[in-house]
Amino acid sequence: MSLRRRLLWSLGLAFGLLWLSVGLLMYLHLNEQVAKTLDQRLASSANMVAGLISRQPEMLVTTNTSPLILEPDSQGVACQIRATSGEVLLQTTGARGASLSDSRPGFSSRQIDGEAWRLYTLEQDGVFITTADRMSERTRLENGIILVMVVPFTLALLGGLAVLWWGIQSGLRPLQRLHDELRQRDPLNLEPVCITEAPSELTPVVTTLNGLFARVERTVAREQRFANDAAHEFRTPLTGIKTHLQVARQVTDVKQQRALANAEKGVVRLQQVTEQLLMLARLEQGGVWQEEKRSCISDILQTVLADFPDRSRLRVENQAAEEYVRVPLTLAVVALRNLVENALKYSAGQCAIVVEKAGGAGTEEAPEVSFLVRDSGGSEPAASHGLGLSIVEAVTSRYGGSLRSAHNETGGMDWTLRLPLDG
Amino acid sequence: MHVLLVEDDDLVASGLEAGLELHHCVVDRVRSRREAVAALEQLASDVVVLDLGLPDGDGLELLSQWRRQGMDIPVLILTARDAVQDRVLGLEAGADDYVLKPFELDELAARLHALVRRAAGRSVPEIHHGDIRMRPSTGEVYRAGEPVTLSRRELALLEKLLNARGAVMSEEQLKDSLYGMDTEVASNALNVHIYHLRRKLGKNLILTERGLGYRLGDPE
Numbered sequence: 203m204s205l206r207r208r209l210l211w212s213l214g215l216a217f218g219l220l221w222l223s224v225g226l227l228m229y230l231h232l233n234e235q236v237a238k239t240l241d242q243r244l245a246s247s248a249n250m251v252a253g254l255i256s257r258q259p260e261m262l263v264t265t266n267t268s269p270l271i272l273e274p275d276s277q278g279v280a281c282q283i284r285a286t287s288g289e290v291l292l293q294t295t296g297a298r299g300a301s302l303s304d305s306r307p308g309f310s311s312r313q314i315d316g317e318a319w320r321l322y323t324l325e326q327d328g329v330f331i332t333t334a335d336r337m338s339e340r341t342r343l344e345n346g347i348i349l350v351m352v353v354p355f356t357l358a359l360l361g362g363l364a365v366l367w368w369g370i371q372s373g374l375r376p377l378q379r380l381h382d383e384l385r386q387r388d389p390l391n392l393e394p395v396c397i398t399e400a401p402s403e404l405t406p407v408v409t410t411l412n413g414l415f416a417r418v419e420r421t422v423a424r425e426q427r428f429a430n431d432a433a434h435e436f437r438t439p440l441t442g443i444k445t446h447l448q449v450a451r452q453v454t455d456v457k458q459q460r461a462l463a464n465a466e467k468g469v470v471r472l473q474q475v476t477e478q479l480l481m482l483a484r485l486e487q488g489g490v491w492q493e494e495k496r497s498c499i500s501d502i503l504q505t506v507l508a509d510f511p512d513r514s515r516l517r518v519e520n521q522a523a524e525e526y527v528r529v530p531l532t533l534a535v536v537a538l539r540n541l542v543e544n545a546l547k548y549s550a551g552q553c554a555i556v557v558e559k560a561g562g563a564g565t566e567e568a569p570e571v572s573f574l575v576r577d578s579g580g581s582e583p584a585a586s587h588g589l590g591l592s593i594v595e596a597v598t599s600r601y602g603g604s605l606r607s608a609h610n611e612t613g614g615m616d617w618t619l620r621l622p623l624d625g
Numbered sequence: 626m627h628v629l630l631v632e633d634d635d636l637v638a639s640g641l642e643a644g645l646e647l648h649h650c651v652v653d654r655v656r657s658r659r660e661a662v663a664a665l666e667q668l669a670s671d672v673v674v675l676d677l678g679l680p681d682g683d684g685l686e687l688l689s690q691w692r693r694q695g696m697d698i699p700v701l702i703l704t705a706r707d708a709v710q711d712r713v714l715g716l717e718a719g720a721d722d723y724v725l726k727p728f729e730l731d732e733l734a735a736r737l738h739a740l741v742r743r744a745a746g747r748s749v750p751e752i753h754h755g756d757i758r759m760r761p762s763t764g765e766v767y768r769a770g771e772p773v774t775l776s777r778r779e780l781a782l783l784e785k786l787l788n789a790r791g792a793v794m795s796e797e798q799l800k801d802s803l804y805g806m807d808t809e810v811a812s813n814a815l816n817v818h819i820y821h822l823r824r825k826l827g828k829n830l831i832l833t834e835r836g837l838g839y840r841l842g843d844p845e
Contacts, residue, residue: 445637445728
């Protein structure tokens with residue numbers, strides 16, 4: 203059920219019930235008051251007759267055989283005055299008058315000629331004065347009151363419901379606009395949502411939604427970049443292998459041997475890329491590393507440097523040889539080696555590796571080991587570093603380290619890898 | 626046909642150089658955008674093979690820059706970027722063809738020859754000049770219906786002159802087509818090739834324009 207329908211139903215129902223309850227209470231109260239007032243009128247009439255008799259007692263001296271004294275215009279009222287003996291001294295006209303006999307003092311109801319009557323009997327100075335009126339008259343009066351009450355009440359109720367509907371419609375219009383905008387939106391569209399005249403309650407929703415869109419867009423772009431890098435890393439050695447094999451098929455002797463040797467180089471590169479990608483996949487899936495969770499700095503450096511037989515362009519400064527980091531040796535080595543490899547690839551001159559302790563006591567930072575890989579530039583700056591940096595970032599993300607890059611004064615780049623210190 | 630190869634990866638570049646030379650191309654390779662700009666300013670290349678992921682910037686920007694400068698040399702993009710959007714961007718930036726890595730060497734060579742042929746205003750793969758018939762993609766040359774064997778450089782020289790359609794080509798332009806950036810070329814090397822072509826295909830095939838260069842003679 204839509205929010206609008208739910209609001210309309212719940213508020214409409216509550217509104218209607220409330221008004222009907224109030225109406226019912228008012229009706230019951232009014233009914234009671236009318237009955238009381240009419241009873242009082244009966245009693246007042248009896249008192250008025252009693253007052254008249256006390257002033258003119260001769261009224262009760264009957265000379266005629268007929269006790270008729272009154273012929274009221276209204277057929278709905280009757281009156282009878284009796285002696286304590288039961289003799290009717292005076293009464294209104296018609297058979298109904300006679301039917302008022304035997305009434306006890308006070309209010310009572312009685313059926314006379316198939317009609318309901320309300321009676322009041324007053325005893326005073328040895329006579330009983332009974333006044334009566336038809337219940338049908340009372341009912342007519344009550345119906346009139348109901349009609350007078352119900353019509354404006356119903357109109358007010360319907361008007362109230364209409365106002366409620368309009369209020370909900372206009373109140374929910376920004377929400378409807380958001381709904382329309384999102385429903386008509388292309389799933390690939392990550393542009394921010396723009397809702398004109400959005401109420402303050404909706405602003406956080408739109409802001410959060412737009413923030414989410416922006417994050418998704420950044421993630422998609424990063425994934426796209428990674429996919430492009432991975433495609434490049436795979437296709438380049440594959441192209442080399444395929445091209446050299448095609449050449450090898452068409453040449454002989456030394457040229458063929460050279461082409462085959464080049465194809466083999468491509469196979470080695472392809473193997474490295476595959477291994478890096480598999481490692482990245484394991485890292486991102488949170489796979490368990492079956493080796494000690496800490497590694498010694500001197501071991502890391504030693505293993506990394508073993509991969510670079512020509513160290514003429516490498517300078518190493520290790521100020522934390524005995525320290526340990528909370529990263530398995532394989533991953534720490536891969537991360538550092540990728541940085542060193544990039545530094546050598548994208549710079550023409552010397553590269554430096556400086557290892558030292560960072561953060562810890564006296565600082566707000568956690569104790570870490572910092573690996574600064576500095577290249578001196580001089581070559582073309584790198585547009586892309588392929589999978590290497592993705593792996594470094596995956597390692598830092600998993601083990602709580604960080605990777606920062608900055609241009610240095612030589613025109614090259616400083617890559618600072620920080621890994622958490624163990625112990 | 627002289628090919629300027631813009632490729633930063635040594636393994637791919639060496640394969641391409643060796644492969645295209647088998648298809649009668651003279652290949653010069655550069656590694657970066659900066660080197661490509663310099664090479665194209667100096668050399669009279671017939672076609673460019675351009676990788677997009679260059680170490681000093683995007684190949685697409687380089688291509689756009691060339692097109693803005695009015696360079697109409699045919700360019701074939703050779704890249705690992707396989708998204709349709711990338712291909713569209715490449716062609717819209719001014720590329721004449723877009724080939725994905727890895728590729729078939731024969732197909733790549735055929736595409737390059739087709740690009741050069743189209744740039745020379747020809748729609749058929751054969752060039753006719755009098756009784757001489759040449760098919761650049763296969764390196765086949767016939768004179769009066771008889772096959773004639775030419776070396777790779779002689780083929781390149783003949784193709785350059787045939788594509789020039791009688792226009793005068795300077796010695797430098799012809800040397801670029803034959804040797805590219807190879808500076809270790811004997812001073813009379815071009816004359817030797819011209820001599821051989823005249824001997825094999827007729828002495829009036831190539832005319833010398835003193836102080837200017839050479840041009841194709843009228844068909845016999």
